[in-house]
Amino acid sequence: MTSPLQQKIKITGPSVVTANRTWDGIVIYRDTQQGWTDELADAAIVRTADEARALLAESTADDVDAIGPYIAPVIVRDDGAIEPGNLRERIRRQGVTIDLPIPA
Amino acid sequence: MPLVKKGEIVADAYLHLGDEAEIPENDSALVLAARFLADPEAILNRGHSTGVIWPNNRDLDELVPYLGKLGVVALVFPTFRDGRAYSQARLLRERYGYKGELRATGQVLRDQFVLMVRAGFDAFDVRKDADADAFAATVKRYSVFYQPTGDGRVTALHRRMQARLAANTP
Amino acid sequence: MYAYDEIDRTLVNERVSEFRDQVKRRLSGELTEDEFKMLRLMNGVYLQLHAYMLRVAIPYGTLSAPQLRKMAHVARRYDRGYGHFTTRQNIQFNWIKLADLPDALEDLASVGIHAMQTSGNCVRNVTTDQWAGVAPGEVEDPRIWAELLRQYSTMHPEFTYLPRKFKIAITASDHDRAAIKVHDIGLRLLKNASGETGFEVLVGGGLGRTPFIGKVIKPFVAGRDILSYVESILRVYNQYGRRDNIYKARIKILVHELGIEKFSAEVEEEWQAMRDSALQLDDEIVADIRSRFQYPGYQTLSDTPDELTAASADPQFERWLNNSVAKHQKPGYAIVTLSLKPIGGPPGDATADQMDAIADLADKYSFGEIRVGHEQNLALPNVAKRDLPALWQRLDELGLATPNVNLITDIIACPGLDYCSLANARAIPIAQELTRRFANHELAEMIGRLHINISGCINACGHHHVGHIGILGVEKNNAEFYQITIGGRADEGAVVGTLIGPAVPYDDVANVIEDIVESYLALRARPDELFYQTVERLGVEPFKERVYATR
Secondary structure, three states: OOOOOOOOOOOOOOEEEEEEEOOOOOEEEEEOOOOEEOOHHHEOOEOOHHHHHHHHHHHHOOOOOEEEEEEEEEEEOOOOOEEEOOHHHHHHHHOOOOOOOOOO | OOEEEOOEEEOOOOEEOOOOOOOOOOOOEEEEHHHHHHOHHHHHOOOOOEEEEEOOOOOHHHOHHHHHHOOEEEEEEOOOOOOHHHHHHHHHHHHOOOOOEEEEEEOOOHHHHHHHHHHOOOEEEOOOHHHHHOHHHHOOOOOOOOOOOOOOOOOHHHHHHHHHHHHHOO | OEOOOHHHHHHHHHHHHHHHHHHHHHHOOOOOHHHHHHHHHOOOEEEOOOOEEEEEEOHHHEEEHHHHHHHHHHHHHHOOOEEEEOOOOEEEEEEEOHHHHHHHHHHHHOOOOOOOOOOOOOEOOOEEOOOOOOOOOOOOOOHHHHHHHHHHHOOOOOOOOOOOOEOEEEEOOOOOOOOHHHOOEEEEEEEOOOOOEEEEEEEOOEOOOOOEOOEEEEEEEEHHHHHHHHHHHHHHHHHHOOOOOHHHOOHHHHHHHHOHHHHHHHHHHHHHHHOOOOOOOOHHHHHHHHHOEOOOOOOOOOOOOHHHHHHOOOHHHHHHHHHHEEEOOOOOEEEEEEOOOOOOOOOOEEEHHHHHHHHHHHHHHOOOEEEEOOOOOEEEEEEEHHHHHHHHHHHHHHOOOOOOOOOOOOOEEOOHHHOOOOOOOOOHHHHHHHHHHOOOHHHHHHHOOOOEEEEOOOOOOOOHHHOOEEEEEEEEOOEEEEEEEEOOEOOOOOEOOEEOOOOEEHHHHHHHHHHHHHHHHHHOOOOOOOHHHHHHHHOOHHHHHHHHOOO
16 A cells, blocks of 8 residues: 555645544544644645645654545635535535435 | 564574575574575575475465475465465465474564464464563454364364254263 | 354354454554554444444344344444445444444344454355245255355454455345345355255356456355365465455456466365365254254244235235235245335435334234345345235334335445445435436336446445446546446346446436436337346347437
């Protein structure tokens, strides 16, 4: 398996590092304080490949708290709001697109 | 890396040789398969015990003629996810009757100990110290085994039959 | 039902205790994710988009009422109140916390249920006909052999780290409900000319990126030799299966690359060297396993009870009866399929309340037994025909009597991009929309037997290749597109479907399927010519022309 650190990193716009939290599996984002947050609004935003590589390296170094960190695109609105950049990330952020058998 | 034999951490009596190092006349040595096969007799006739590190993609037929003269066969787990050496181990023990030390090398982790023991390994080059320390407790984790292998443990199917026989005998 | 004895229970408990220790070591950082991943997978634990997912085995699709109640308990206590039945006789819980998993598994172990080897590169849950033991005309109950193989493959010291996952399925009926031709090993139970029980053995079937229909490797292997023969196949595969490329690691690729003749020669050589080993099953051992399958104490009942005659006046009951109730081995009894495909619902999901209610109904009407089939429906296998009207009333109240079994709205779908970290596109909303389009039962009946299978990615968990209509989600320029195949089949005549044209966008899938079905209705030779038969007769061209003419 190629380590994420050895992969070529290409980003096409603002991005975050996301992963799942080890003990419960929920979606988390790397924040600017070298920790993790479950709020996308608090995620560290990177805009260049070098920044992305550095944030990913820092994230991957934490194998205990988080699983499988990777770079994901985001959209930054004019008012600063951050939204997931593709359908997969929207579903991870907002949940399934269907009605659950038991409403949450 | 600690070596575990008979459930205990022991010193390795074998010198691990690379492809270049000179083969010692007065020491037990563990050599790579290709080097061993280049001149097996010379290596075996040194008067000291010889072990061979056998890759997991090499046919055992080449090794079989020498089994009776080897002190160690070391089989390789390049990662713990590559399970070819389990088949080699069982074949060596169960089909070719190899009685010497069968050593697991490579990425040998705690969570594979039970399988390795059942496949016929009796020595373990353990990757982590904590795993080596936990060896004795780990291999006792399971008391039920469904498959017959060369380790001679009674299988669940046969235990049931024995229990049934015992129940029917006054 | 197979009843676990102390020996089986001990093993399951030992496994739970081992996993508890592994989880503890993972949470403390002693185990890296790389080391832990295989261990959790082999205990059924995946990491999906939103959370961990636990896949629990339902060996050969047979559940007791207490076992189903325990599933309901796990759904409520550790998850979000529902579970999802899969295409391989498993149930999945989608929202479990790693820290809770050992407790959930311990609760399941208390009723002899486990998640061992529901994932990982090992021998997976051995599946069979969900009607095993009750289907008319079956050679013998295949679950006895499935149980022998389950025991044989559980924690196998040689075959737990194979090149890739390994799936075995068994059928004992002429009509194959277990899809054995798309399994790594498919076993067809039969009796040879001298009356001896054995198997036709198929190897190398599978779906995924490179679909193959299994090939016969040996026309007859006696029952007593089946474990040694399977071991020979596994050993050849373990040694020679590719490990350099995950997409080429399944046994189907090895069989394809070597050719079936060369592969079978390798297996034969291996088998001759060990067939007389301790793996040989003597009659007493088979009899011992057989004796621990408990069969209901059937009564002698009328095959045409008054209750049934009276209820048949109700057209809704009659429709359900004709659709969801199948013939049983014993006169006076029937096999009832419970559709988990309500119109507009996610295929294969059941709520904890439904599970509890089904368990109660099983106790009341089916000798406490429930079955799970690869089509993601449940069945009550032992219902007295006189009880059918009363059972139907309750099932209808529970939303489990949609009369669509084997019809166009009985859709197989994987969880897709709503849940799965591998998916490229959603599967469930496509299925939901299709069930709404074909919600009219008269229309569905007029169309007749038609299987739509949907997968959200090339891994094909939704078996799209072998759907009469197959729908495969792909990603194109960051959008969901779907490739559509027709003419596939998963049964004894298994065949991989043919692509009919370019992928279509999410919003157009249901329209395209409607066009395909309209084409079929116009093209079929007779009302009883099934969809796949029309495709077989005419090929895909006439469908392609009609569907893509306006696109």
